[in-house]
Amino acid sequence: MAADHLPIVETPEAKLATLTWRSEADTEAFARALAAAPGLRDAFLALHGDLGAGKTTFVRHLLRALGIAGRIKSPTYAVVEPHEAPDGLLIFHFDFYRFSDPREWEDAGFRDIFAGPGLKLAEWPDNAAGRLPPADLTLRIDTMTDDTRTVNLRAGTPRGKALLDAAAA
Numbered sequence: 001m002a003a004d005h006l007p008i009v010e011t012p013e014a015k016l017a018t019l020t021w022r023s024e025a026d027t028e029a030f031a032r033a034l035a036a037a038p039g040l041r042d043a044f045l046a047l048h049g050d051l052g053a054g055k056t057t058f059v060r061h062l063l064r065a066l067g068i069a070g071r072i073k074s075p076t077y078a079v080v081e082p083h084e085a086p087d088g089l090l091i092f093h094f095d096f097y098r099f100s101d102p103r104e105w106e107d108a109g110f111r112d113i114f115a116g117p118g119l120k121l122a123e124w125p126d127n128a129a130g131r132l133p134p135a136d137l138t139l140r141i142d143t144m145t146d147d148t149r150t151v152n153l154r155a156g157t158p159r160g161k162a163l164l165d166a167a168a169a
């Protein structure tokens with residue numbers, strides 16, 4: 001892929017990599033690489049970063065790369081926006097920015113979603129900490145003063161490591 005990156009660091013518990021996204025084109029290139037990676041289908045990706053960092057932008061490029069057509073709504077008010085790719089892949093895009101009521105976790109069926117098949121993407125996962133399963137891949141996006149994005153990637157499972165190898169190598 002086009003973006004620069006530092007060498008991938010591997011520890012027994014995790015695998016880490018750092019990317020620079022110089023523009024949204026680099027976000028798109030990474031999203032495309034990830035979409036092509038085997039193992040993404042049932043993965044859980046946690047997306048950290050301040051408001052405006054580019055979490056939703058990344059999700060939109062990933063959804064496009066997976067074949068989702070039409071307008072892609074941001075789930076800020078609904079907490080979750082479900083999608084189905086042309087090949088039948090279910091994708092659940094969560095935004096926990098406004099999530100605060102623990103009862104909603106059960107009532108809205110989030111537990112079932114995370115226990116079931118499909119790709120799960122979550123913005124503001126810290127707001128649902130303690131309920132979410134461990135993420136396969138965690139992205140932390142930071143906006144630099146020159147508007148580029150520094151992206152710290154952490155693979156926390158074998159599935160996440162395979163995704164990182166495929167998309168950030």
Ligand SMILES: Nc1ncnc2c1ncn2[C@@H]1O[C@H](COP(=O)(O)OP(=O)(O)O)[C@@H](O)[C@H]1O
Nearest residue numbers: 021023024027050051052053054055056057149
């Ligand atoms: N890689 C990038 N480089 C430059 N600008 C970006 C990049 N990714 C996103 N942006 C811009 O940042 C703004 C906020 O992005 P958004 O995805 O809504 O952030 P978040 O979901 O993290 O709050 C958008 O206007 C988008 O065009």
Ligand SMILES: [Mg+2]
Nearest residue numbers: 055056095123
């Ligand atoms: Mg967002």
